[in-house]
Amino acid sequence: MNRRARKIGNQIFRHVVLSTAAVVMLFPLLWLIMSAFKPDSMIFSHPLALPEKLDFSAFVNGWTELRVSFTTFYKNSFIIAGLAVVGNLMACSLTAFAFARLKFWGRSVWFALMLGTLMLPYHVTLVPQYIMFLKLGWVGSYLPLIVPKFLAVDAFFIFLMVQFFRGIPREIDEAATMDGCGPWRIYWKIMLPLSTPVLATAAIFSFIWTYDDFLGPLIYLNDPRKFTVPLALRAFVDGSGGESLYGELFAMSTLSLVPVFIVFLAFQRLIIRGVALGALKR
Amino acid sequence: MADLQLKKVVKRFGAAEVIHGIDLEIADGEFVVFVGPSGCGKSTLLRMIAGLEEISDGEILIDGEVMNNVSAAKRGLSMVFQSYALYPHMSVRKNLAFGLETMKVPKAQINELVSNAAEILQINELLDRKPGQLSGGQRQRVAIGRAIVREPRIFLFDEPLSNLDAELRMQMRVEINRLHRRLGATMIFVTHDQVEAMTLADRMVVLRKGVVEQVGSPLDLYNHPANMFVAGFIGSPRMNFLKGRVGEVDGRQATLELDVGRKVQTTFAEPPRPGQPITLGVRPEDLIAAAPDEALLSGEAQITEQLGGETYVYISLSDGSMITVEIKGQAGVKAGERLDLAIADGKFHVFGEDEAVIHHG
Numbered sequence: 118m119n120r121r122a123r124k125i126g127n128q129i130f131r132h133v134v135l136s137t138a139a140v141v142m143l144f145p146l147l148w149l150i151m152s153a154f155k156p157d158s159m160i161f162s163h164p165l166a167l168p169e170k171l172d173f174s175a176f177v178n179g180w181t182e183l184r185v186s187f188t189t190f191y192k193n194s195f196i197i198a199g200l201a202v203v204g205n206l207m208a209c210s211l212t213a214f215a216f217a218r219l220k221f222w223g224r225s226v227w228f229a230l231m232l233g234t235l236m237l238p239y240h241v242t243l244v245p246q247y248i249m250f251l252k253l254g255w256v257g258s259y260l261p262l263i264v265p266k267f268l269a270v271d272a273f274f275i276f277l278m279v280q281f282f283r284g285i286p287r288e289i290d291e292a293a294t295m296d297g298c299g300p301w302r303i304y305w306k307i308m309l310p311l312s313t314p315v316l317a318t319a320a321i322f323s324f325i326w327t328y329d330d331f332l333g334p335l336i337y338l339n340d341p342r343k344f345t346v347p348l349a350l351r352a353f354v355d356g357s358g359g360e361s362l363y364g365e366l367f368a369m370s371t372l373s374l375v376p377v378f379i380v381f382l383a384f385q386r387l388i389i390r391g392v393a394l395g396a397l398k399r
Numbered sequence: 400m401a402d403l404q405l406k407k408v409v410k411r412f413g414a415a416e417v418i419h420g421i422d423l424e425i426a427d428g429e430f431v432v433f434v435g436p437s438g439c440g441k442s443t444l445l446r447m448i449a450g451l452e453e454i455s456d457g458e459i460l461i462d463g464e465v466m467n468n469v470s471a472a473k474r475g476l477s478m479v480f481q482s483y484a485l486y487p488h489m490s491v492r493k494n495l496a497f498g499l500e501t502m503k504v505p506k507a508q509i510n511e512l513v514s515n516a517a518e519i520l521q522i523n524e525l526l527d528r529k530p531g532q533l534s535g536g537q538r539q540r541v542a543i544g545r546a547i548v549r550e551p552r553i554f555l556f557d558e559p560l561s562n563l564d565a566e567l568r569m570q571m572r573v574e575i576n577r578l579h580r581r582l583g584a585t586m587i588f589v590t591h592d593q594v595e596a597m598t599l600a601d602r603m604v605v606l607r608k609g610v611v612e613q614v615g616s617p618l619d620l621y622n623h624p625a626n627m628f629v630a631g632f633i634g635s636p637r638m639n640f641l642k643g644r645v646g647e648v649d650g651r652q653a654t655l656e657l658d659v660g661r662k663v664q665t666t667f668a669e670p671p672r673p674g675q676p677i678t679l680g681v682r683p684e685d686l687i688a689a690a691p692d693e694a695l696l697s698g699e700a701q702i703t704e705q706l707g708g709e710t711y712v713y714i715s716l717s718d719g720s721m722i723t724v725e726i727k728g729q730a731g732v733k734a735g736e737r738l739d740l741a742i743a744d745g746k747f748h749v750f751g752e753d754e755a756v757i758h759h760g
Contacts, residue, residue: 288484291451296498296549297472306497310488 153367160363176372179365183352185341187369190349194328195376197262197345201327202320204266205274209319210312212269213278214304218290228279235272239332247336261337262330266323274319281315282308317387324380346373401462401475401552401585402427403448409456410443410609417443418609420457425587425602430579432588434596435606436632441589442557444606448587449555450474461552472501477546478555481562483538485530491541492526498549516544519578536567543578556588560595572598593633597621605629627754630680636711638680638748639722641696645675655679655749659716660696665745667758677757678750683711683725685746694739698722700732714738 152160153175154168180187215221216228250261269275285308293303309316331347338344341352350373353366403425410418418440425431433441446452448459450471459466466474477498485494495516499509517523520540530538539559546554556575560568576599579586590596596603597617605612605620605628613625617633624630630638643657651670655663655677663679671677691697698714701721710730714722724740732738742760749758 286482286484288480288482289486291471292478292480292484292486292545293497294451294471295449295476295478296545297501299472302501307486 149367150371153371155364157364175364175368179369182362182365183349187349189342190344190346193343194345197259198324198327200263201266202323204263205271205319205323206316208267208269209271209274210278210309210316213275213282214308217279217282219300231272232276250337256337257339262333277319278315281312285311313387317384321381321384325377328377403553403585404460407457408447408454408459410447410452411455421611423604423611425585428583428585430586430599430601431604432590432596432600433604433606434590434593437591439606440609441606445555445557445587445589449476449478475552476555477549477551478557479542479546479559481558483542485538485541487530490527490529491522494530494541495544495548498545512548516547519547520544535563536571539563539571554584554586556586558589575599594635605632623759624748625756627678627680627750630748634682636683636723636725638682641679643677643679645671645673645677648673659718663695665758671757676752680748680750681742683723685743686724686740687743689739689741691739693741695741697737697739700734700736700738702734703732705729
């Protein structure tokens with residue numbers, strides 16, 4: 118009896134700890150969503166109070182409150198994130214294919230060098246990069262945010278894909294070679310279709326990281342009509358001491374989470390399908 | 400359909416030479432089996448012919464044309480891999496058609512070739528399945544089908560049956576044999592299994608450590624092995640080897656004195672040197688029961704294996720070495736029983752110090 122009681126006590130303790138941790142982690146998100154539905158006056162005067170009624174006015178106003186509407190910001194964000202995904206998938210998979218399967222001079226040195234760039238913080242290269250893009254006349258356009266993605270600069274994804282490609286049996290490539298395929302056709306017809314799990318992973322993270330990116334757009338974009346969602350959100354807060362629109366900020370922030378969720382859910386399925394496909398190859 | 404010539408073919412991986420200058424000619428329509436223990440270089444040699452490995456030195460010619468710098472894709476060969484290497488994301492039909500699509504063969508012709516191959520291999524009802532939904536034997540058929548559709552000049556098989564269970568392996572062996580007769584194509588087959596080699600080959604190439612030990616028809620190799628390695632490798636159970644030396648020599652007549660057992664008289668093609676160490680090789684089926692006073696060897700039965708059609712008896716001789724005897728039918732030999740043995744019809748081989756044969760019985 119005593120033992121049983123102790124077991125129950127143990128379980129209660131464990132649940133309390135886990136629940137507390139969950140609440141602590143989720144609290145900012147919950148507070149954000151809750152505040153989005155409250156009138157501005159209540160957000161800071163009653164920060165923990167539940168909204169009295171579901172007030173959608175912040176969503177309606179927020180969408181058009183700024184000089185440029187959020188329709189444009191979302192469009193901009195999707196263009197940049199979409200192109201970044203396409204660029205990363207194409208460029209990184211090609212590079213990874215070369216590292217995993219082709220023989221060329223200094224391959225291991227280049228590979229090590231590429232991995233070395235993983236250690237390099239973004240901020241270290243920021244200034245030289247800015248100067249370079251400035252000289253190219255690209256500052257103020259999307260080019261600095263998009264073009265590098267087509268040049269396989271994300272070493273992490275390359276590394277991920279190299280590992281995955283190496284796991285695909287070489288005999289399959291060789292069979293394709295005997296079937297008359299050159300490297301290009303092997304990459305396109307054999308490697309890519311067999312790599313959906315890693316491609317999906319790279320796509321998800323590319324999208325989320327680009328969509329969430331604040332620093333890049335902040336540095337390279339100066340025309341509000343070209344702003345991305347994170348930049349636009351900042352515009353609700355007036356840093357110069359004027360009135361900040363917190364209700365609208367929280368409402369739009371809440372909305373900005375939706376695409377991330379959708380992308381994750383959509384591509385997560387692909388990951389699962391990819392794993393199932395992997396199981397087919399013996 | 401084509402013939403193939405290897406001229407002093409060498410393969411090096413870095414500093415290590417694994418194929419040491421192989422010369423070989425394979426005629427049009429021939430079924431040649433490369434056989435040897437693992438690590439003998441047989442697969443490497445096949446891959447060099449296929450174009451999947453570079454040729455470090457020497458030449459490979461197909462139909463008289465040097466292939467050294469021709470890419471695998473352009474050599475017009477097909478290869479069946481040990482792991483089948485089917486494309487997991489494509490249906491069986493796609494797997495068969497892929498090579499033809501790559502060669503830009505017209506669609507109608509592809510369909511015809513695919514259904515033809517499917518017909519030959521009886522995989523019609525599998526065409527819309529994915530490789531993952533097939534059994535091992537079915538995958539093997541598809542892999543062979545993929546080789547057939549391209550109507551290659553030469554078929555290459557890299558241990559294609561080693562992943563199958565015994566029964567299926569036998570069945571596929573028969574089918575490959577039938578396929579060879581039906582297509583009349585040149586085929587090169589790599590295996591470490593000498594039974595597979597014996598049953599399939601027109602000619603066998605026995606390899607060891609990157610060197611060709613002997614080339615010949617299966618029975619030629621069985622009856623006239625060039626050296627102890629080939630003698631021991633071909634035939635199951637393996638040949639018994641008994642150490643000894645040459646005793647008295649009288650012209651081409653000589654007496655062989657075995658370390659264990661009595662003396663053997665035989666006639667050599669060339670007179671041996673008296674006292675020369677030799678090894679006498681005798682196949683398990685050539686050892687027969689004899690009267691004690693006529694017996695060459697005698698020993699004690701240790702283990703008996705009953706296979707129904709024949710019986711293998713493992714016998715320990717007085718010096719502790721073991722020999723194998725094959726007896727037709729079901730012999731009731733018990734462990735511990737003493738057996739007296741002689742060699743049937745002088746059927747034995749004599750090998751010299753360098754392991755090369757000096758006499759065939």
